Amino acid sequence: MHLLSRVLKRPMIGQFLRKQYMATQHGLKYIQINNTDDGYSILELNKKPVNSLNLEMCEEIVKAIDIVEADKSTRGIIVTSALPVFSAGLDILEMYEPNLERLKPFWTSVQEMTIRLFTSPLVTISAINGPCPAGGCMIAFSTDYRILADGKHVMGLNETHLGLSAPFWLCSSLKLLVGHRESERMLQLGEMNQPIEALRKGMVDQVVSSDLLMETSVKEMKKWLKIPDIGRIASKMNSRKHYIDEFHERRNEDLETFIHFIQSPALQKTMGIYLQSLKKKL
Amino acid sequence: MHLLSRVLKRPMIGQFLRKQYMATQHGLKYIQINNTDDGYSILELNKKPVNSLNLEMCEEIVKAIDIVEADKSTRGIIVTSALPVFSAGLDILEMYEPNLERLKPFWTSVQEMTIRLFTSPLVTISAINGPCPAGGCMIAFSTDYRILADGKHVMGLNETHLGLSAPFWLCSSLKLLVGHRESERMLQLGEMNQPIEALRKGMVDQVVSSDLLMETSVKEMKKWLKIPDIGRIASKMNSRKHYIDEFHERRNEDLETFIHFIQSPALQKTMGIYLQSLKKKL
Amino acid sequence: MHLLSRVLKRPMIGQFLRKQYMATQHGLKYIQINNTDDGYSILELNKKPVNSLNLEMCEEIVKAIDIVEADKSTRGIIVTSALPVFSAGLDILEMYEPNLERLKPFWTSVQEMTIRLFTSPLVTISAINGPCPAGGCMIAFSTDYRILADGKHVMGLNETHLGLSAPFWLCSSLKLLVGHRESERMLQLGEMNQPIEALRKGMVDQVVSSDLLMETSVKEMKKWLKIPDIGRIASKMNSRKHYIDEFHERRNEDLETFIHFIQSPALQKTMGIYLQSLKKKL
Numbered sequence: 091m092h093l094l095s096r097v098l099k100r101p102m103i104g105q106f107l108r109k110q111y112m113a114t115q116h117g118l119k120y121i122q123i124n125n126t127d128d129g130y131s132i133l134e135l136n137k138k139p140v141n142s143l144n145l146e147m148c149e150e151i152v153k154a155i156d157i158v159e160a161d162k163s164t165r166g167i168i169v170t171s172a173l174p175v176f177s178a179g180l181d182i183l184e185m186y187e188p189n190l191e192r193l194k195p196f197w198t199s200v201q202e203m204t205i206r207l208f209t210s211p212l213v214t215i216s217a218i219n220g221p222c223p224a225g226g227c228m229i230a231f232s233t234d235y236r237i238l239a240d241g242k243h244v245m246g247l248n249e250t251h252l253g254l255s256a257p258f259w260l261c262s263s264l265k266l267l268v269g270h271r272e273s274e275r276m277l278q279l280g281e282m283n284q285p286i287e288a289l290r291k292g293m294v295d296q297v298v299s300s301d302l303l304m305e306t307s308v309k310e311m312k313k314w315l316k317i318p319d320i321g322r323i324a325s326k327m328n329s330r331k332h333y334i335d336e337f338h339e340r341r342n343e344d345l346e347t348f349i350h351f352i353q354s355p356a357l358q359k360t361m362g363i364y365l366q367s368l369k370k371k372l
Numbered sequence: 373m374h375l376l377s378r379v380l381k382r383p384m385i386g387q388f389l390r391k392q393y394m395a396t397q398h399g400l401k402y403i404q405i406n407n408t409d410d411g412y413s414i415l416e417l418n419k420k421p422v423n424s425l426n427l428e429m430c431e432e433i434v435k436a437i438d439i440v441e442a443d444k445s446t447r448g449i450i451v452t453s454a455l456p457v458f459s460a461g462l463d464i465l466e467m468y469e470p471n472l473e474r475l476k477p478f479w480t481s482v483q484e485m486t487i488r489l490f491t492s493p494l495v496t497i498s499a500i501n502g503p504c505p506a507g508g509c510m511i512a513f514s515t516d517y518r519i520l521a522d523g524k525h526v527m528g529l530n531e532t533h534l535g536l537s538a539p540f541w542l543c544s545s546l547k548l549l550v551g552h553r554e555s556e557r558m559l560q561l562g563e564m565n566q567p568i569e570a571l572r573k574g575m576v577d578q579v580v581s582s583d584l585l586m587e588t589s590v591k592e593m594k595k596w597l598k599i600p601d602i603g604r605i606a607s608k609m610n611s612r613k614h615y616i617d618e619f620h621e622r623r624n625e626d627l628e629t630f631i632h633f634i635q636s637p638a639l640q641k642t643m644g645i646y647l648q649s650l651k652k653k654l
Numbered sequence: 655m656h657l658l659s660r661v662l663k664r665p666m667i668g669q670f671l672r673k674q675y676m677a678t679q680h681g682l683k684y685i686q687i688n689n690t691d692d693g694y695s696i697l698e699l700n701k702k703p704v705n706s707l708n709l710e711m712c713e714e715i716v717k718a719i720d721i722v723e724a725d726k727s728t729r730g731i732i733v734t735s736a737l738p739v740f741s742a743g744l745d746i747l748e749m750y751e752p753n754l755e756r757l758k759p760f761w762t763s764v765q766e767m768t769i770r771l772f773t774s775p776l777v778t779i780s781a782i783n784g785p786c787p788a789g790g791c792m793i794a795f796s797t798d799y800r801i802l803a804d805g806k807h808v809m810g811l812n813e814t815h816l817g818l819s820a821p822f823w824l825c826s827s828l829k830l831l832v833g834h835r836e837s838e839r840m841l842q843l844g845e846m847n848q849p850i851e852a853l854r855k856g857m858v859d860q861v862v863s864s865d866l867l868m869e870t871s872v873k874e875m876k877k878w879l880k881i882p883d884i885g886r887i888a889s890k891m892n893s894r895k896h897y898i899d900e901f902h903e904r905r906n907e908d909l910e911t912f913i914h915f916i917q918s919p920a921l922q923k924t925m926g927i928y929l930q931s932l933k934k935k936l
Contacts, residue, residue, distance in 0.1 A: 234842065250599050255606030258613065266834040270548040270611070271574050277607040278516065279599060292835050317814050317843060318924045324819030324915070325841040329834070331822065351606070360600045532881050537888030540895065552830040552893070553856050559889040560798065561881060633888070642882045 120147055121154045122172065130166035130213070130311050131158050132304075141171055143225045144181035145192055148199035151229075155206045165315055166213035168307045169229060175243075176218045179225030185254075185352050186361045197348045200228070204259065205337055207232035208330065211323045213314040217307040218294065223248050223282065224256070230294075231263035234314070234326070237307050238289070239300040244282035245293060251280045253360030255351075257344050259337050266333065268292045402429055403436045404454065412448035412495070412593050413440050414586075423453055425507045426463035427474055430481035433511075437488045447597055448495035450589050451511060457525075458500045461507030467536075467634055468643045479630045482510070486541065487619055489514035490612065493605045495596040499589040500576065505530050505564065506538070509575075513545035516608070517592060518576040521585045526564035527575060533562045535642030537633075539626050541619050548615065550574045684711055685718045686736065694730035694777070694875050695722050696868075705735055707789045708745035709756055712763035715793075719770045729879055730777035732871045733793060739807075740782045743789030749818075749916050750925045761912045764792070768823065769901055771796035772894065775887045777878040781871040782858065787812050787846065788820070791857075795827035798890070799874060800858040803867045808846035809857060815844045817924030819915075821908050823901050830897065832856045 116123060120137035133154055135141045143151075158164045171177065184196045207214060207229065214233035221243040222230060230236050230245075238245065247264060249256045256264070256277060265273040268291045275281070276291075285297045298306045314322075327334075351357060398405060402419035415436055417423045425433075440446045453459065466478045489496060489511065496515035503525040504512060512518050512527075520527065529546060531538045538546070538559060547555040550573045557563070558573075567579045580588045596604075609616075633639060680687060684701035697718055699705045707715075722728045735741065748760045771778060771793065778797035785807040786794060794800050794809075802809065811828060813820045820828070820841060829837040832855045839845070840855075849861045862870045878886075891898075915921060 235839065250603040250607055253600045253602045255603045255610060258610045261607065261610040265611070266838075268835075269551060269574075269833060271550075271577075274548075274608070274611040275517065275577070277611060278604045279596065280603075292833075295835075295839070314843065318817045320817045320918075320920055320924055321814040321819040321844075322842045325814055325825065326838070328819060328822045328825040329829070329838040329841060354602075356602055360602055532885040532889055535882045535884045537885045537892060540892045543889065543892040547893070551833060551856075553832075553859075556830075556890070556893040557799065557859070559893060560886045561878065562885075636884075638884055642884055 116153070116157050118150055118154060118157075120150050123154060123157060125161070125164065128312065129163065129315050130168065131161075131164050132168045132170060133158070134170055134172040135177060136172035138173065140175040140178035141173055141226075142178045142181040143200065143203075143228075144184050145196040145199050147181070148196075148203040151203045152199070152206050155210060159210065159212060164212065165319060166215070166311050167210075168215045168217050168304075168311060169207075169233060170217035170304070170307070171219055173220075175220045175226075176216075176222040177226035177229060178221065179223050179227075182252075182361075182365070186365060187358065188352060190353075193349050193352065194345065197345050200225070201259075201337075201341060201344065204228050204232050205334070208263075208337075209327075209334055211319070211326075213311060213322075215307055215311055215314075217303050218245065219300065219303055221245070227264070227293075228260055231260070231267060235310060236294040237296045237298060237303060237310065238285050238294040239303045240285045240297050241300055242284075244284060245288045246280070246282040247277055248280040248282055250278060252364045253357045257348065258340060259333070259344065262333055262336070264293075398435070398439050400432055400436060400439075402432050405436060405439060407443070407446065410594065411445065411597050412450065413443070413446050414450045414452065415440070416452055416454040417459060418454035420455065422457040422460035422503075423455055423508075424460045424463040425482065425485075425510075426466050427478040427481050429463070430478075430485040433485045434481070434488050437492060441492065441494060446494065447601060448497070448593050449492075450497045450499050450586075450593060451489075451515060452499035452586070452589070453501050455502075457502045457508075458498075458504040459508035459511060460503065461505050461509075464534075464643075464647070468647060469640065470634060472635075475631050475634060476627065479627050482507070483541075483619075483623060483626065486510050486514050487616070490545075490619075491609075491616055493601070493608075495593060495604075497589050497593055497596075499585050500527065501582070501585055503527070509546070510542055512576075513542070513549060516596070519578045519580060519585060519589050519592065520567050520570060520576040521582040522567045522579050523582055524566075526566060527570045528562070528564040529559055530562040530564055532560060534646045535639045539630065540622065541615070541626065544615055544618070546575075680717070680721050682714055682718060682721075684714050687718060687721060689725070689728065692876065693727060693879055694732065695725070695728050696732045696734065697722070698734055698736040699741060700736035702737065704739040704742035704785075705737055705790075706742045706745040707764065707767075707792075708748050709760040709763050711745070712760075712767040715767045716763070716770050719774060723774065723776060728776065729883060730779070730875050731774075732779045732781050732868075732875060733771075733797060734781035734868070734871070735783055737784075739784045739790075740780075740786040741790035741793060742785065743787050743791075746816075746925075746929070750929060751922065752916060754917075757913050757916065758909065761909050764789070765823075765901075765905060765908065768792050768796050769898070772827075772901075773891075773898055775883070775890075777875060777886075779871055779875055779878075781867050782809065783864070783867055785809070791828070792824055794858075795824070795831060798878070801860045801862060801867060801871050801874065802849050802852060802858040803864040804849045804861050805864055806848075808848060809852045810844070810846040811841055812844040812846055814842060816928045817921045821912065822904060823897070823908065826897055826900070828857075 122134040122136055124132040137147050158167050184192060216230040216233045216236045218230055218236060218238045222245040224247055227247055247256045261277055272291055283293060288294050289297045404416040404418055406414040406416065419429050440449050466474060498512040498515045498518045500512055500518060500520045504527040506529055509529055529538045543559055554573055565575060570576050571579045686698040686700055688696040701711050722731050748756060780794040780797045780800045782794055782800060782802045786809040788811055791811055811820045825841055836855055847857060852858045853861045
């Protein structure tokens with residue numbers, strides 16, 4: 091179920107897909123980079139079953155960004171998912187009863203994925219086609235513009251339900267979008283939002299019918315690409331400077347906090363209870 | 373007119389009051405701490421006639437926070453008033469023709485009250501039952517969630533009417549809630565808001581009929597207490613870090629500014645004119 | 655077409671113009687300062703044809719601020735335009751194929767104009783009577799309150815269309831008014847807004863029928879002047895401190911960035927293409 095299969099069902103979208111590289115050409119296992127002739131690429135996340143973000147997936151997202159940024163014909167990327175879920179977020183297996191040797195590289199890759207997307211000179215648009223909890227928002231909140239498919243799925247930072255907290259830089263991302271008051275309450279309560287509510291609060295910029303998601307994203311991308319890169323990039327960096335500065339200043343502290351916090355017996359116990367409750371629901 | 377008397381009139385609320393400590397048990401004169409079996413306490417401010425915040429009242433609020441935070445069965449507090457006014461704000465007698473020896477301990481207690489509430493690991497909810505000007509907002513803005521009873525009363529920072537300015541950290545609290553543009557204008561003009569307007573601007577999170585205030589506050593508290601403390605507290609501190617850091621960095625400067633500013637003849641004169649105009653209205 | 659001619663057509667406004675100094679009394683060429691007996695002055699920008707902000711105009715705005723701030727009977731200013739355009743923004747001739755010797759004094763004057771307005775102890779109100787692109791917003795965003803005449807004109811920061819970026823402090827001004835999410839997108843896309851849209855986003859505080867602009871501005875000014883200056887000024891400075899601190903800290907860096915960026919061949923080329931496209935439209 092990758093982009094081409096969806097395109098076959100929605101011929102209107104086919105027109106922007108002229109040229110297509112196979113993912114293997116870049117040595118990517120979980121991401122397909124679809125180039126177009128119009129100056130942008132579509133990154134399709136495709137790590138079955140739910141695009142969970144483990145160490146390897148985060149590293150591959152960084153690699154995909156490297157590839158598109160190095161291609162001088164590409165000025166923008168649309169990030170979407172080839173699966174029914176946009177991303178289920180950070181892989182719980184990296185955090186519950188974790189392999190201690192992977193903790194540091196894992197969190198470093200999560201940080202790197204976020205800051206690389208957040209600081210990319212490319213126009214970055216998230217086409218969010220399904221559920222987008224926690225780490226899924228790390229991707230979406232780091233792009234320039236978010237379009238969410240309407241439907242019964244939800245979006246938000248539900249970390250506190252597991253005993254976790256979103257890292258400071260994800261708390262900041264949410265605050266940039268919805269303001270302090272909303273973000274603080276949403277973070278503490280782990281609020282998940284229906285699409286229309288996510289739109290109302292400012293977590294996303296548009297909500298569209300699911301079958302118009304890619305078409306709308308492409309239309310939006312073309313609008314952004316009309317603007318000369320030179321001033322647009324400087325404006326983006328002006329707007330994001332405080333966030334970026336704090337990210338780099340506190341990056342090591344954040345890594346240490348994660349490694350320490352994740353090994354706390356109280357947290358592990360809380361996560362265990364949560365995972366048990368999920369199993370009962372299934 | 374304390375909580376129990378109100379409970380008698382509203383039996384639906386009685387159910388959450390199982391156990392009740394007398395205020396005197398803690399040596400508190402102006403505050404009654406009502407514990408419940410559900411993991412939270414209700415702090416009732418009861419300094420007649422209008423809960424004005426003088427040195428002793430601020431110190432007592434800090435002491436009440438100490439008491440509830442030390443009680444491991446308490447995970448949250450609802451702050452409300454036993455009087456028809458939530459709080460009339462800082463006691464004008466501490467500032468107009470002031471006792472100079474009290475200025476430093478007074479302002480230190482105001483600062484301490486605010487930062488202790490703002491940084492409490494407990495879930496903190498304000499049940500604002502009546503007028504809430506100036507210093508009343510110091511309390512309300514420092515909690516996690518604000519529920520305001522509907523009615524003819526108003527809420528806001530009217531310091532400039534007296535020639536005063538809200539301290540920087542109170543200006544910041546308002547900005548966190550309503551954004552820069554609204555907060556700057558509201559502060560300069562000393563705007564007071566009807567409940568529905570306070571809600572629209574984001575000063576409070578809910579407005580409810582007066583007779584549903586405590587019931588709604590309890591319901592909200594129970595919702596918050598469903599979230600494990602461990603991640604919720606970390607999320608709260610992530611969200612509030614910039615504010616807290618600046619508060620501590622500039623705390624001494626703020627104290628000196630207050631002591632200096634309050635003794636300015638121009639300010640004393642302006643306050644005198646204002647107080648005179650109030651007397652004429654009565 | 656200065657204020658008096660407009661007053662003749664709108665007699666209701668005439669009542670606030672008692673006393674009037676000729677602009678030449680102050681040696682100003684492009685700005686008329688109209689004093690009133692009510693404690694405020696009206697600054698009319700009148701540099702034909704469109705109040706473009708070149709070095710001399712920015713310096714004259716600073717001089718006008720000096721004059722009104724030195725007049726102890728003046729507690730507020732209304733900034734408006736005597737021309738059909740509020741201000742067309744920075745003079746393109748200072749930036750396209752520029753006179754290199756003027757670059758540094760030009761940008762220094764732009765910075766000075768902005769920070770002097772932003773930090774003025776006076777009540778400052780913008781009465782925006784027509785188109786207000788880019789640099790026009792530098793003036794409007796630096797005042798305390800913005801009233802925009804309704805009409806077919808637009809307002810916003812369209813710098814990126816020319817390949818430019820708004821300087822960091824103008825990006826910050828917009829963010830203070832409309833929040834991060836809106837401001838970042840508006841800046842990158844160079845969005846221009848119809849009056850009603852500018853109001854909805856928070857770029858302005860009121861939109862009124864064009865013939866009520868001055869009357870409404872005067873009414874608003876009188877409301878602000880009822881507040882004692884002493885606390886109002888302290889509140890304004892509390893609210894604006896972070897902005898002002900960063901402005902001064904990064905002022906030299908901003909000057910160097912401008913001088914370097916403006917001379918980039920890529921930017922000059924992009925500006926040339928834009929100017930060419932404008933000519934074709936005419």
